[in-house]
Amino acid sequence: MVTRTDATTRREQILKEAARLFAERGFHGVGVDEIGAAVGISGPGLYRHFAGKDAMLAELLVGISGQLLTGGKRRVQESDGRPDALLDSLIEGHIDFALDDRPLITLHDRELDRLRDSDRKLVRQLQRQYVELWVVAVREQYGHLSEPEARATVHAVFGLLNSTPHLSRPGSLPGRTAMAELLHRLARGAFDAAGA
Template sequence: MTGAGAEPADGAVPRRRSRRDEILQIAVGLFAARGYHGVSMDDIGSAAGVTGPALYHHFAGKEAMLVAALIPVSEGLLAGGRQRVTEHRHDPQATLESLIDFHVEFALANPAVIALHLHELDRLPEEPRRQIRRLQRLYVEEWVTTLTALHPGLSAGEARVLAHAAFGLMNSTPFLGGEVERQRRAVLLRAATLAALLHHPDSGDPAP
């Protein structure tokens, strides 16, 4: 997976970060901490140790940084989700477990990107915002397909409700402090999400 601060997908060899990647990661961290309007290009250049002309060589402005941060992440989530659905296509529970593992690892590795997405997506121009929304919808549908296969009788609309609720749980990482170490946070997030999605919403019983 590429993008500002985003970790590579499982099994991928991480590429060496370019100066552009480093600047983008710094910008994402500042946006997440202070808000889009609370950060100037000068702030980003100062934090990155880059002069104004050099900074504009990499990015036309803050808006371009948002696009560069969010679109590759959305593309990576969709690609990773599709890969896991394909790998476990004959076993819906194994698919669900793999999707949860994948998303929890992403959420723990990229809390600043998640915060940026939650609070700043509407700053984007219409076209890139529409592209990101489309990628998100396609990613959600991978979860919907898995949940409806796991829970016969569950409608697609109901499965979307469950999927979005699960994302809310897993994407809580920007709000989690360091009180609990990372590996334990991963265990807790995985267990809570799996428990929520394995149980049939009508019967209260685990999926067969």
């Protein structure tokens, strides 16, 4: 997915616009000409960057799954063995994804089945590894939770955080900082309630 740098590459621009358009109108509702127009190149010009729409979708969904896992692993390494700090850091990272990459959540919900089997299996594998980071962190923070309880709670919190595309129009929500703080309190509250 799009790297958080000042200068994005043409490929990253294409992916960002493809994600937005696919989320708005569905994978089959968008043509390569429309994606090209959104980034100022001809539809056929996209083929210099991607084999087609299927390749864009795969890179978007595999890419974000890989980024979440890589970010989660980095947060584990930076936690210095403090379970509370690790859990807060994981929550913050996932909130950044939920607020900044909303089209990818919609894409995952609607279009995952359109991926080739190998790409879909890779997405699922990356997601399972990401969930495992959270399960370990939750059990370190709340030692009496069983593995199934921790896993269920992690998935429930993901449901909460990943609900952002289904909220009302972005302009009617609190500002980004306030929304991030609210989501963090809700997620931490869910974990605290499960661990009580």
